[in-house]
Amino acid sequence: MAKSKILVTGAMGQVGSELVAALRKKHGVDDVIATDIREPENPEGPFEKLDVMDTERFEALVTKYKIDTIYNLAALLSATAEQKPELGWKLNMEGHFNALNLAKNKKVKKVFWPSSIAVFGPNTPKQNTPQKCIADPDTVYGISKLAGERWNAYYHEKYGVDVRSLRYPGLIGYKTLPGGGTTDYAVDIFHQAVKTGNYECFLKADTSLPMMFTEDAIRATIEITEAEESRIQVRDSYNLAALTFTPEELAAKIKSRIPDFEISYKPDFRQEIAKSWPSSIDDSAARQDWNWKHDYDIDKLVDTMLHNIKKMNA
Numbered sequence: 001m002a003k004s005k006i007l008v009t010g011a012m013g014q015v016g017s018e019l020v021a022a023l024r025k026k027h028g029v030d031d032v033i034a035t036d037i038r039e040p041e042n043p044e045g046p047f048e049k050l051d052v053m054d055t056e057r058f059e060a061l062v063t064k065y066k067i068d069t070i071y072n073l074a075a076l077l078s079a080t081a082e083q084k085p086e087l088g089w090k091l092n093m094e095g096h097f098n099a100l101n102l103a104k105n106k107k108v109k110k111v112f113w114p115s116s117i118a119v120f121g122p123n124t125p126k127q128n129t130p131q132k133c134i135a136d137p138d139t140v141y142g143i144s145k146l147a148g149e150r151w152n153a154y155y156h157e158k159y160g161v162d163v164r165s166l167r168y169p170g171l172i173g174y175k176t177l178p179g180g181g182t183t184d185y186a187v188d189i190f191h192q193a194v195k196t197g198n199y200e201c202f203l204k205a206d207t208s209l210p211m212m213f214t215e216d217a218i219r220a221t222i223e224i225t226e227a228e229e230s231r232i233q234v235r236d237s238y239n240l241a242a243l244t245f246t247p248e249e250l251a252a253k254i255k256s257r258i259p260d261f262e263i264s265y266k267p268d269f270r271q272e273i274a275k276s277w278p279s280s281i282d283d284s285a286a287r288q289d290w291n292w293k294h295d296y297d298i299d300k301l302v303d304t305m306l307h308n309i310k311k312m313n314a
């Protein structure tokens, strides 16, 4: 396999930090350049400050490090984009165009860009949502992700750009806190369960959403990006799934391990966002085309989260 030179944007975020670590383990520390608008206190390898909307600097870094693959993760998530609609659209679109244009102009060979279950909307079939169906998002984030997916397909069709993409479900991990998402409750709940024994949930008890452990999501991200080109049949974005549960079901799993744990519910504006998203996802195309398989079921996820968060708080 030819040596890869990789650049990751949004490297300080929930996905970025774990992805950089996994890529460095696989490809070597010096061949993975982490970038973000925030600077790490103790960088564990090459780091450059980058605002993905800064076209010139983005290209300068790609040239400086002779990058061939970009993982373009920088984005505003659903809850934050709803509060800052113009910035959400601008950042999510301009950053995406900058990476796609670097590939179109042959500065890089490949781009990975995350989409989301947020591309779906109120008229999408809620259960086992198919790869192709009505997608009528009514959030700024969802609109930006759906537009981004259409640009993926367009750049692939018209310019031969090799862009690969996954519709992430809610991601749950213990290494970094998520920021500004609607599915963040499923991470916060573990931290509060360990620290205080109580959690006030901003979604209703019966709000069922697709979820996944971050380790599975990182593996899927690397697997699709490194898969042979001929295996990638979906060029907008692949559905990706592992688990589906409600806050009530997750709380019951935590209570079975921490008997004094109590959950209460105070839904806010994020309930409306969650209500418009699917409950479960059909990801058979990803399973068929490039052999996607998740590893973590809900019990393994809950045990791993509690074990590690307890250790961090000890």
Ligand code: AKB
Binding pocket: 077, 078, 079, 115, 116, 117, 118, 141, 168, 169, 170, 171, 180, 181, 182, 183, 184
């Ligand atoms: C969010 O909640 O905004 C994200 C997502 C599902 O894309 N976690």
